Amino acid sequence: MKPEIVVFDIGGVLIDWSPQHLYRRLIPDDEARAALFARLPLDAMNLEGDRNGSLRAEVEALAERHPEEAALILPWWAGWERMCAGLFADAVALRDALRKAGVPVWALSNFAADAWERALRLHPEIGEFDGLVISGHERLVKPDPALYERLERRAGAAGAALFFIDDKDHNVAAARARGWGGHVHEGASGTRAALAAAGFPV
Numbered sequence: 698m699k700p701e702i703v704v705f706d707i708g709g710v711l712i713d714w715s716p717q718h719l720y721r722r723l724i725p726d727d728e729a730r731a732a733l734f735a736r737l738p739l740d741a742m743n744l745e746g747d748r749n750g751s752l753r754a755e756v757e758a759l760a761e762r763h764p765e766e767a768a769l770i771l772p773w774w775a776g777w778e779r780m781c782a783g784l785f786a787d788a789v790a791l792r793d794a795l796r797k798a799g800v801p802v803w804a805l806s807n808f809a810a811d812a813w814e815r816a817l818r819l820h821p822e823i824g825e826f827d828g829l830v831i832s833g834h835e836r837l838v839k840p841d842p843a844l845y846e847r848l849e850r851r852a853g854a855a856g857a858a859l860f861f862i863d864d865k866d867h868n869v870a871a872a873r874a875r876g877w878g879g880h881v882h883e884g885a886s887g888t889r890a891a892l893a894a895a896g897f898p899v
Contacts, residue, residue: 699896700860700878702852703795706839707806710882711789712816713782716743716773723772733769742896743773744807750807750833752777777815784820787885793825797870798898800814801827805848805861808835828852836863839863840871849875860895862888 708714716739719728723876724730734740740758746752756774760767796802804826808816817824830848837844849855856876863869869879880891892899 698857701858702801702854702860703792703801703892703897704803704805704848704859704861704872704877705792705826706863706865706868706882707804707808707816710785710862711792711823712784712820714816715782716740716782719772719776719779722779723769733766737763737770739770739773742811744838745834746809746812747807748838749836750810752812752833755809761796777812779821780815781819784822785885788882788885788888789822791885791889794829794899795892795897796825800897801852802847803827803852804831805839805844805863806830807832807838825855826864839865839868842875843872845875845877846874848880860892860897862891 720730720733724733725757735758737848742755743752745754753774756770760770763770793800793857808831810831813831813833828851830844832838832844835844835847849859852859856879859872860878861872861883862880864882866881869881872879878895880888882888888898
């Protein structure tokens with residue numbers, strides 16, 4: 698069966714989001730910055746925000762548990778926009794070309810609901826899809842199969858009808874386990890080639 702719908706991740710695919718963009722400013726020394734991430738569960742904190750919807754609450758809770766580190770934890774929320782280095786214009790253009798060609802394009806992304814609102818204000822283009830499934834709205838995160846199932850139900854398609862693009866291999870593997878096509882995004886040129894090989898007009 699030829700895939701009919703393309704599903705994009707957003708962070709790391711359409712938008713250049715990374716905590717390192719902010720924390721390199723706060724802690725210029727590479728070793729000191731790595732030590733902070735090693736001693737505090739910052740990535741787990743962020744994922745829990747993606748799951749329950751409120752990144753702000755998770756940041757504040759971690760700062761309360763580690764008051765001695767609060768000055769370096771609280772900027773995760775206060776300075777969130779500085780984690781965004783802009784859009785990946787070539788990937789956005791690829792998404793837009795698919796839509797212009799009449800291909801249904803959906804988003805499936807781990808994003809806290811409150812951070813998603815900030816991202817939309819910063820870059821409204823990331824909301825331009827035929828449908829969106831945002832983890833913080835669903836109280837589920839990739840690679841939980843239940844989140845993929847929700848997209849299937851809303852898009853009215855499943856299995857080989859769907860083709861997923863994500864920058865994390867375990868998220869793509871979860872999609873493939875459901876019969877979707879998939880590609881691990883490392884840049885727009887490789888993703889364009891994978892979509893063309895799958896039969897999409899790119």
